Each structure stands twice: as structure tokens, then as C-alpha cells.
Amino acid sequence: EKLEEGLDKTRDSFFGKLDRMVRGKDTVDAEVLDELEEILITSDVGVDTTLDIIDHVEARVAQDQYVSAQELNGLIRDEIARLMLEGSEERPADFDAPLPNQPHVIMVVGVNGVGKTTTIGKMAHKYRQAGKSVLMGAGDTFRAAAIEQLEIWADRAGVPLIKQKHGADPAAVAYDTIEAAEARDADVAIVDTAGRLHTKGGLMDELAKMKRVMGRKIPDAPHEVLLVLDASTGQNALRQAEEFIDSVDVTGLALTKLDGTAKGGVVIGVSHQFQVPVKYIGVGEAVEDLQVFDRKGFVQGLFK
Ligand code: GDP
Numbered sequence: 001e002k003l004e005e006g007l008d009k010t011r012d013s014f015f016g017k018l019d020r021m022v023r024g025k026d027t028v029d030a031e032v033l034d035e036l037e038e039i040l041i042t043s044d045v046g047v048d049t050t051l052d053i054i055d056h057v058e059a060r061v062a063q064d065q066y067v068s069a070q071e072l073n074g075l076i077r078d079e080i081a082r083l084m085l086e087g088s089e090e091r092p093a094d095f096d097a098p099l100p101n102q103p104h105v106i107m108v109v110g111v112n113g114v115g116k117t118t119t120i121g122k123m124a125h126k127y128r129q130a131g132k133s134v135l136m137g138a139g140d141t142f143r144a145a146a147i148e149q150l151e152i153w154a155d156r157a158g159v160p161l162i163k164q165k166h167g168a169d170p171a172a173v174a175y176d177t178i179e180a181a182e183a184r185d186a187d188v189a190i191v192d193t194a195g196r197l198h199t200k201g202g203l204m205d206e207l208a209k210m211k212r213v214m215g216r217k218i219p220d221a222p223h224e225v226l227l228v229l230d231a232s233t234g235q236n237a238l239r240q241a242e243e244f245i246d247s248v249d250v251t252g253l254a255l256t257k258l259d260g261t262a263k264g265g266v267v268i269g270v271s272h273q274f275q276v277p278v279k280y281i282g283v284g285e286a287v288e289d290l291q292v293f294d295r296k297g298f299v300q301g302l303f304k
Pocket of ligand 1: 110111112113114115116117118119149195256257258259281282283284285289
């Protein structure tokens with residue numbers, strides 16, 4: 001429900017444009033396809049994904065000879081559902097599903113401001129609610145306020161936080177965190193990381209080192225590398241995804257701030273363009289405002 005509400009703006013913006021575009025037109029011709037392309041691109045679906053959708057719509061139009069402008073709406077819906085659902089593995093595991101490792105180590109990456117701290121806090125809360133023991137690691141030792149902010153979320157979720165001083169080696173914090181998780185028999189260890197944009201090369205090296213050091217303590221750790229993206233930044237989110245996915249082995253995405261943005265189309269683009277599943281979506285600032293991503297639900301919400 002919160003997701004449907006959250007998608008209101010995206011839906012209104014996208015279908016508003018589509019409706020205005022097809023008004024007064026009686027067939028899908030090259031001009032309509034051009035306009036459709038522009039609508040998709042300006043809805044933050046991303047260029048590659050837009051071209052893929054246009055190709056398929058064009059093929060369908062050619063095949064069916066005549067497609068009325070009104071039918072275009074249904075065609076687009078089919079195409080987006082196809083794109084999003086194709087090759088779709090099962091829905092990501094719910095928080096109460098059994099975890100494949102103990103401790104299950106999750107490293108959370110992303111640029112400052114995207115909602116990394118909030119997402120970690122929400123995840124810790126959800127795992128706790130599901131009866132799992134959680135430990136957090138304050139791996140962003142670079143930003144002065146990062147440790148205190150994470151501490152607030154740790155308290156809120158009722159989980160311990162492993163931390164060192166501001167400026168400490170983030171790899172050492174990561175190591176301490178999973179060592180403590182092992183010692184305490186924790187089910188889940190969630191490790192925060194820095195997200196400074198400048199000195200990007202430095203950041204990617206730092207993340208690689210954290211991963212290496214964790215792997216020395218527990219051979220397959222981190223078991224998940226979750227990239228947090230702010231959906232309300234549209235194309236920026238796609239660019240950040242590209243950079244992180246190129247440098248770190250990202251295993252899943254969390255898209256935040258889907259409430260109240262008209263740029264929800266970005267979810268379609270990231271799911272299609274990168275071979276990385278969207279696992280979670282953030283639909284608000286409160287601790288319960290994190291949902292396990294359900295593609296079918298998303299497509300339905302977009303076209304309700
Ligand atoms: P970080 O710098 O990546 O750790 O970002 P924070 O977790 O501190 O979040 C930055 C801002 O985004 C805060 O004001 C959060 O309340 C807000 N935020 C995070 N997730 C969401 C979300 O899903 N929806 C909304 N509306 N705000 C969010």
C-alpha cells in the first residue's frame with residue numbers, strides 16, 4: 001500500500017505524458033514511437049532499457065499491422081512487465097527466511113546521502129523482528145558524524161554496534177565486526193562503509209580491502225554486498241550503479257526514497273540494465289519503511 005502510494009507520482013507523471021501523447025492519434029507510427037522514446041527517457045527508465053522497449057513495441061506494431069494509439073498503453077505495460085519479469089529469479093528472501101550462513105555478513109555500500117545508514121537501521125530492525133540476532137559495524141570511519149548516526153539506528157533497532165574511533169582503519173572495523181559476530185553467535189552482521197564521492201579511486205580500494213580482510217576471517221564473507229541507491233536522483237542512481245558494480249562485486253540493490261518521487265522508472269532501468277537484483281526498496285524515513293522488493297507488485301503498482 002505504501003508502495004502504491006509511493007508510486008503515485010511516477011505513475012501520474014508517466015501515464016499523464018503517455019495519455020497526452022496518444023490523444024487525437026489513431027495509430028502507432030514513427031512519430032508516436034519517437035515521442036514514446038522521449039517519455040521513457042525522461043521517466044528515468046534509462047537509455048538502454050528505453051531502446052529495448054521501443055524495439056519490442058515496434059516489432060509488435062509491425063507484426064499486428066494496426067495498433068491503435070489506445071492499445072499502446074497496454075503494449076507498454078506488457079513490455080515493462082516482460083523486461084522486469086524476464087529471467088527473474090524468485091522474489092528476494094524475506095527477513096524471516098533462514099539465512100545460508102552464520103553469521104550472514106552483509107556489506108552495505110553507496111554514496112553519502114543515498115540512505116545507507118537508514119537502510120542499515122531498517123534492515124537490522126526487520127531482522128530483529130524476525131527473531132534474528134544482529135550486529136552492526138561502523139565501517140564509515142571517514143565521515144565525522146557517520147558513527148554517531150549509525151549508533152542512533154543501532155539503539156533504535158536494539159542491536160550492538162562495533163566501532164572504533166573516527167579515522168580508524170575501516171578494514172579493521174569490518175574484521176572486528178565479524179569476529180564479534182562469530183564470538184557472539186550472531187545471525188547477521190551488517191557492515192557500513194564510507195560513501196565519499198571525492199577520492200573515488202581511494203574509496204573503491206578501501207571497499208576492496210575491507211572485503212579482502214573480511215574474507216580472511218570468514219572465507220566467503222561478505223556474503224552480500226548491498227548497493228544503496230537513491231531512486232529520487234534518477235539518472236544519477238544509474239550512473240552510481242554502473243561505477244560501484246564495475247569496481248565492487250555488488251550482489252544486490254536497495255533503492256531508497258521511492259516514496260514521493262516521480263522517478264520510480266529508475267527501478268525498471270536498474271533491474272534491466274544490470275545483472276543485479278533489486279532486493280529492497282525504501283518507502284519512507286521510519287524504521288519500518290523498508291520492503292523486500294517484489295517485481296510483480298511493483299509492476300502492478302505502476303499500472304494499477
Ligand atoms: P547516508 O548518508 O547514505 O547514510 O544517508 P542517510 O541514511 O543518513 O539518509 C539521508 C536522508 O535520506 C535522511 O534524511 C533519511 O531520513 C532519508 N531517507 C533514507 N531513506 C529514505 C526513504 O526510503 N524515503 C525517504 N523519504 N527518505 C529516506
